[in-house]
Each structure stands twice: as structure tokens, then as C-alpha cells.
Amino acid sequence: MRTLTYGQALVEGLRELIESDERIHIMGQYFLGLTPQRALVGELAAEHPSRFYYPPIAELGYVGTAIGAAMAGLRPIVDLATASFMFQAFAQITNEMANIHYMSGGQTRVPMVLHFNHGIRGGGAAQHSHSPQAMLWNTPGIEIMLPSTPYDVKGLLKTAASTDNPTAWGDHVKLFMIEGEVPEDDYSIPFGVADIKRKGTDVTIVATSLMVQRALAAAEKLAADGIDVEIVDPRTLVPLDEDAILESVAKTGRLVVADECHRSCGAGAEFSAIVAEKAFGYLKAPIRRVVTEDVPIPFSPPMEEYVEPTEAKIIQAVREVVD
Amino acid sequence: MLANLSREQIVEQLRMALLIRRFEEELIKLAGDRDIGHFHVYIGQEMTGVPALQLLQPGDLSFTTHRNHGHLLARGVPARQMYAEILGKETGMMGGRGGTLHLCSMEHGFPTTSSAVGGATPLATGAAFAFKQLGKDRVSVCLFGDGALEEGSWHESINIAAMERLAVIFLCENNSLEALGQKAGEYPSSTLAATDLIDLVKPFGVPTIQVDGCDSGAVHSAMTTALDRARTGGGSTFIEARTVRWPGNRPIWPALLTGETDLAMAWDSSLIPDEHRVWHAEQDAVLRFLREIIAAGLIESDAILAMDREIRSEMKAGVEFALESHYPPAESALDLVLA
Numbered sequence: 079m080r081t082l083t084y085g086q087a088l089v090e091g092l093r094e095l096i097e098s099d100e101r102i103h104i105m106g107q108y109f110l111g112l113t114p115q116r117a118l119v120g121e122l123a124a125e126h127p128s129r130f131y132y133p134p135i136a137e138l139g140y141v142g143t144a145i146g147a148a149m150a151g152l153r154p155i156v157d158l159a160t161a162s163f164m165f166q167a168f169a170q171i172t173n174e175m176a177n178i179h180y181m182s183g184g185q186t187r188v189p190m191v192l193h194f195n196h197g198i199r200g201g202g203a204a205q206h207s208h209s210p211q212a213m214l215w216n217t218p219g220i221e222i223m224l225p226s227t228p229y230d231v232k233g234l235l236k237t238a239a240s241t242d243n244p245t246a247w248g249d250h251v252k253l254f255m256i257e258g259e260v261p262e263d264d265y266s267i268p269f270g271v272a273d274i275k276r277k278g279t280d281v282t283i284v285a286t287s288l289m290v291q292r293a294l295a296a297a298e299k300l301a302a303d304g305i306d307v308e309i310v311d312p313r314t315l316v317p318l319d320e321d322a323i324l325e326s327v328a329k330t331g332r333l334v335v336a337d338e339c340h341r342s343c344g345a346g347a348e349f350s351a352i353v354a355e356k357a358f359g360y361l362k363a364p365i366r367r368v369v370t371e372d373v374p375i376p377f378s379p380p381m382e383e384y385v386e387p388t389e390a391k392i393i394q395a396v397r398e399v400v401d
Numbered sequence: 402m403l404a405n406l407s408r409e410q411i412v413e414q415l416r417m418a419l420l421i422r423r424f425e426e427e428l429i430k431l432a433g434d435r436d437i438g439h440f441h442v443y444i445g446q447e448m449t450g451v452p453a454l455q456l457l458q459p460g461d462l463s464f465t466t467h468r469n470h471g472h473l474l475a476r477g478v479p480a481r482q483m484y485a486e487i488l489g490k491e492t493g494m495m496g497g498r499g500g501t502l503h504l505c506s507m508e509h510g511f512p513t514t515s516s517a518v519g520g521a522t523p524l525a526t527g528a529a530f531a532f533k534q535l536g537k538d539r540v541s542v543c544l545f546g547d548g549a550l551e552e553g554s555w556h557e558s559i560n561i562a563a564m565e566r567l568a569v570i571f572l573c574e575n576n577s578l579e580a581l582g583q584k585a586g587e588y589p590s591s592t593l594a595a596t597d598l599i600d601l602v603k604p605f606g607v608p609t610i611q612v613d614g615c616d617s618g619a620v621h622s623a624m625t626t627a628l629d630r631a632r633t634g635g636g637s638t639f640i641e642a643r644t645v646r647w648p649g650n651r652p653i654w655p656a657l658l659t660g661e662t663d664l665a666m667a668w669d670s671s672l673i674p675d676e677h678r679v680w681h682a683e684q685d686a687v688l689r690f691l692r693e694i695i696a697a698g699l700i701e702s703d704a705i706l707a708m709d710r711e712i713r714s715e716m717k718a719g720v721e722f723a724l725e726s727h728y729p730p731a732e733s734a735l736d737l738v739l740a
Binding site: 100101103131133134136138139140141142143144145146147148149150151152169170173174178179180181182183184185186187218219221241242243316317 | 557
């Protein structure tokens, strides 16, 4: 099978959607941030200028415009660029987009995709490093996808664009250059189906987005020490494949969570709570969370690394639960 | 001034205005007997909503606010379903999930109602964006109060609407005018540094029209101009319709301070009580419309009263329907989070 970068797979997914469904409309062009591959998005926009809208710097206005357009027959895929900018649009996202279908008693649908680049990209400091997926998870009415591989980003995007729900789509900038196998044939990945990224017997790591890649690297080093790690990637937070998480913990008896949200009320806190409520009897050790500390993200590199979830911290947490 | 329309169309405006007035009066009476939560009424603004929304066609979309009852009724949503929704019953349009603050009916061109001030301006803009992108000859109407102009969403939305020449009509119902204040030429009472609402529109190059929102003919004419512009690719229009705030409208829980409207006050001024005389004699848009329509010889007072009796009995039946309807099963609260 051919190999693509994450960025290539992402843009290929967008291209196929534009070319197969005239209702698909792209708002914004920073899907790949300011990374070297950003020209791929520019090329796509040049090929299909009538399908791209380059909005003013008005996140509230253009996200709301996308929501209104989705109710009126379009299927917008909106890019917020850096996740931190989402807060400018939060009133529309949480109070309009998420509520409309429910409030309408099911009459009105909001089929749109909201893309953002989350996480600590390096030097982003406090206002360009957010991972707001837990805030979105705390807002019923939004599907949330967090791909971690080229295969997943394209397959999940296809599903996001075809459902009648609003989907929040978070990518991590540090994933864009990762390579992986992507089939030539059309495919999609259903929401709510976790992927076991690595099979193992000793410890379950539930990881999302970039943390899947860090967990995979950690697992290789731990394997050299005879510790066999299983990595569960939920791929979507909403809907969540709880069964996959619980089944893995039932097998291994140990859980480490690797996620880039802040510690308090983060996605990692929710995974931990689910396992504590529903699989407590299987646990042989306390759950450990490898997450971002509860501080704004500092700029200075050593401080930044100190607060973020790293491969070394994952390795340490796994060693602690198997001791 | 009456709109330049056929007798049938003017009489239809009358029927709808009376229906909205009686709907609200029944609702206020209902709220006197039981706690139905807080709600907002449209009394005094009927002659803006009725002539404006009467001009819309199937497929056009409207986005309204917390003060939405009159708008939905004007586009034909059945009163009984609205009462049921306002009481949280399963026979309401949304099965009780939204209530008065979020009344919507996709079938009648109301996809959603945001009760967050300024929530709908981007949504209405977006609907027009979709019409343009999909090549549809449809118009989106954003109905909002003067307070929404205080929100940042307003400036972001009109910028997009202006730059893309979108078929969205911003119909601002400025009810910030106090009865006595308006008489004294005082204006406006919104919390805005701008002294004139259209000053918030002019920098974007969108045409503006200011009308007396109690003047059905002026509203009809302004909306006709705006719709013609929107449907012929001319883009957006901002209409400011100035209405007088009804004396009973002050509290969040409105009170029938001026009583149930006695339509005969329109043709017999001796019936007007001293209390709230200015309201009944000069400001009430429905009474004013009645005086105009009678003066024009379009309908007799007996026919008006007969029409009113029919409407009032329909409203009472609607309330009964809502009261007798069941609440939705409590556990169904967990359904419909996602499509």
C-alpha cells in the first residue's frame, strides 16, 4: 500500500469531498497551520476557488455563518486554525451549533465540520497551545474526532462530512509530517469505534491525537524491558467506544491515560472516571494520568516541556503501575 | 398608512394582527394561573411583523429572538402547537425541548431561534451564504431588537453580509422607545454610544431604511424594497422599525396592564379609559391599524368583531389543547442530542 503524510491524507480527503459533493464548502485555509505542507491546501483552493471562502478575522461571525449555512443546505467545513481562536467563536459553537438539533426537537440539522489545530506546538505559549476538546466534550450535541494517523484522518473526515451532526475535528500540528499507509480506494471510518494501535497484555494506555504516537514510541522502549503495552485510541470522543476501553482494562488490569488536555476535567479525567466506575474490580493498580499540568502553557522551552505530557512521562507512569 | 395592497391582503393583515394580539393576551392570562416560566410578548409590534413577514415566500428563512411569538404566528405556525410548546408539552413543535425561548418550525421557515442576544445575526447571514453558494433565489430575514446591535456578533455578521452581497435582510425592531420618551423626541434608550442606530450600519455600505414600525404601509414598503434588492442580487438591507414599548411589557413576566384590547376603542373614543389613554388613543399599533382600515372603508366594525370572536375562540381552544396535552416522557430528555 502507498504511504502518505498526515497532511497529504488530510488534503486528499478534502479534495475527494469537494469533488464528490457540491454542498461541501470550505471556510478558511489554515488546515495545516503554518507548517511546510500548507501549500497543499493552497493548491486545493486554487483548483476549486468557488468552493473556498476566505473569511474576515471574525471567528464568531464566520463560524456562525457556517452554522446558518449548514441549516440552509450547505455542508461547511470550517477551519479555525489554532484551537485557541475557538474561544472567539465559543458562543456560536456551544450555544448555537451544539443546541440547535436538540432544541428544535429534531427538526433542524447542522451538518458541518469545525476544524482546529490543538495542542502544544512548541513556542505557542498560553494563547496558541490549547487543547479545548474537553470543553467541547462538556457540551452535548457535538461529535468530536481526534485522528492520530494519516489513515485515520482521511477516514474520519469522510464520516464527519457525511453525518448530519456538527463535528469538531482536532488535529495536532506535530502529526502533519507523520507517514502512514493510506489505501487508494475510497474508505471511511465509523465514529465510535476505537482502534487498538498496539496489542499488549500488561498495561492499557488510552491515548488520543499526538499522544498515540508518543505512547507507541514509549511502548517500544517498555517492550525492551519486558513490559507489554496495549494502546487504545478512541479516535472519537463523541461517540466514545467505552467497550473497547473497558475490555482492554479487563484484560490488562492497569490503566495509564495519555492526553493533552489539562489535568482537571480533561479528556483523561473522563477516561479515568469511566474505568473507575465501570471496571474498578479489574484494576490492579491506581489509574495514572499523563496530561498537561493545570497551568497556562509557558513559552520558555524547558518550562513548556515540564508541563506537557511527554514520552518520558508515559514511560514513567507505566513503570509505576506495573511495579 | 395602509399598504398598497388588495382588500383581501389588508384584511388578512388584520386577521393576523388580531390573532397575534389575542394569542399573547391569552398567554398572559394563562401565566396568571400557573408558573409557565418567563416569556416575552410582541404586543405593540404586530404591525411590523405582520406586513414584513407576509411578503416572504416558501423557502425563505427567518431567524428571530426571545420575542418570537408574533413572528412565528405571522408565518402560519398553528397557535395550538405554540401554546403546547410554551407549556412544554409533547404536542409542541419541538416536543417541549425548546419552549418559548427557542420556538422554531422548519416547515414555516424558522430553523432555530436563538434567545442569546445577537446569537442569530451570524446564523441569518449564513443561511444567505448558503443560498448564494447553492444558487437559490431565497432570502434570509434576521429579526432582532436594538439590543443585538450592542453585541460584537452584529459587526462581524454585517461585514460578511456586505462583503459577500448576501440576500439577508436585517430587520431591527427598535422597541427601546419609551412611550413618553418618544413623544418628547428622545432617542434611543439602548446602551449605545451611537446616537442613531443606522450609524452602526453605514460604514459597511449596506442601505438603510428607517420606518415607524406601527405604520403597516411603511413597513410593507420598506420590506418590499429590501426583498427586491435581495432577490435581484443587490445584497443586504438594514431596516429599523421603531415601535413603542407596550406599558405591560416592562417585566420579564408581562402583565395585562392595559387589559384585553377592546377593539371598539378604534371607532368609539368614549370607551378609552383615562388610565393608559395615550396607549389606547395613539400608540397601540393594532388599534391604529383598525382606525385606518375602517376609514378606508375596507371592512365594517361588525365584521371585525365577528372575526375577533372567531380568533378568540380559536385561542381559547388552543390553550385547552395545550393544557390537555401530555408532557413528553421524562426519559425522552436523553434523545435527539445528535441526529
